[in-house]
Amino acid sequence: MDKDRRVPERYEPGEGCLTTAVRLPVRIVVLVLVVPVRLVWDAVAALGRAVHRTALRPLGRGLAWLWHTLVVLPVAWTWRTLVVAPLAWFWRSVLTPVGRGIALLLRGLGVGLVWLGKALFVWPWVALWRYVVAPVGRGVAVVVAWLVRYLVVVPARWLYVSVLTPVGRGIALLLRGLGVGLVWLGKALFVWPWVALWRYVLAPVGRGIAAAVAWLVRYLVVVPARWLYASVLTPVGRGIVWLVRGIGTVLATLVRWILVVPLVALWRYVLRPAGRALAAVVTVVVREVAAAFGHCWRVAGIISRAIGRFLGTVLRWVFVKPVRWVYRTVLTPLGHVIRNGIWRPARQALRTARETVRQTRQELRRALFGAPREPQRAAAVPPRREPGAPGTRTLGSSTTALTKD
Incomplete structure (x- = not known):
């Protein structure tokens, strides 16, 4: 409410003439366009709130109750x-x-199948293994072990110790000597001649050839190439570099003064000022339009509320006040007159007639059937007490023979 009642903002000092010239027409046009929209918006909002409060909310509650009562509970x-x-x-x-x-x-x-399976498949085999196969196997194992020991192990051990070991040692000595001789013969035939050939022939010849080739390469290739690089290629390369540099400088100067400088001048002195001016104009217009929309929306709200209050006042003075005056001045006294002059006497007369009819009915019943008997009260039963015999015991006397006087 307070935001809608704010006064329009004043013009800020220092604004240009364009802003001052654009602001007022834009706000007038926007106000003319926004006021009907705000009126329609407020009317639709009020209607929506009323419909929601009076129709949609009760309808939703009723539908929810019907759904719960007719669908959820039966289901x-x-x-x-x-x-x-x-x-x-x-x-x-x-x-x-x-x-x-x-x-x-x-x-x-x-349980029965397990017992039957054990009786048919487990217990017979267990008995067979325990009482037949195991003892027989132990006996056979003892016999086989004795036979293997005295028929195989003992002869094999004697053969290994007495025959095979001396023969193997002799063969090993023979093969070792033969191997030493063959190694010496191989070195004498295949290694030592080639070593002598490499050491005393090929190596000196290779060193001489390498020295000759190095001298030839130095004085036939390296020295002429160095002279060619220093005396021919370096001056020619420097001349080519100077020529290319001069051509590049000329081309760069031409491109700079023919293309770059005019384009920079065009951008600096024409396009950028024009763009800034256009941006300033567009910015001012957009800002003022946005501010005008906000301001006019608030003003339209004030106008809409004023129109609503005016219509409410007119409705109150045209309809509510007369109805209230008629109710207070005419209907209320008339209702009091009807209540005090007609309704209360009629209700009192009806109550009196009802009481008279009731009494008449009671009198007729009493005359025809007599007065109703009053219910008789039953006599009270006296409490039971001890009999008053002369021989009863009291606090001051005794009935025993030992204590009787």
Whole structure:
């Protein structure tokens, strides 16, 4: 509310003439365009709030109640009654006992099958292994071990110690001597001649050839190439570089003064000032249009509220005030007159007539059937007490023979 009642902002000092010239026409045009929109917006908003408060919210509550009453509760009751309860009863009364019986039956059947399997397949084989196969196997193993020991192991050990070991040692000595001789012969035939040839012939000849080739390469290739580089190629390269540099300088100067300088001058003195001016104009126009829209929207709100208050005042003075005056001046006194002059006497007369009819009916009943009997009260039963015999015991006397005076 306070934001909508703000006064328009004053012009800021230092603004240009363009801003001052654009602001007022733009705000007038925007105000003319925005006021109908704001009026329609406020009317639609008020209508929407009224419809939501008076129609949509009760309708939604009613639909929710109808959905809960007509759909959710019947479906839930139907589900519980037709599905859950029968399934629970079926599970509790049928499936559970049947499952327990099947489990007991399967358990007994499993125990019987296990016992039968052991009796048919386990116990006979265990007895056969324990009382037949194991003793026979032990005896056979003892016999076979004795035979292997005295028929194989003892002769093999004697043969190894007495025959094979001396023969093997002799063969090893013979082969070792033969190997030493063959190695010496191989060195004498294949290694030492080639070593002498390399050391005393090929190496000196290779060194001489390498020295000759190096001298020839130095004085036939390196020295002429160095002279050619220093005396011919270097001056020619420097001349080519100077020529290329001069051509590049000339071309750069021509491009600079023919293309770059005019383009820079065009950008600096024409395009950039024009762009700045255009940007300033567009910025001012856009800013003023946006500010005008905001300001005019607030002003349109004030106008819309004023129109609404005016219409409310007119409606109050045209309809509400007369209706209130008629109700207060005419209908209220008339209602009081009707209540005090007609309704209360009529109600009192009706009450009196009803009481008279009731009394008349009671008198007729008493005359025809007599007065109703009053209920008789039952006599009170006296409390039971001890009999007053002369021989009763009291605090000051005794009935025993020892203490009697």
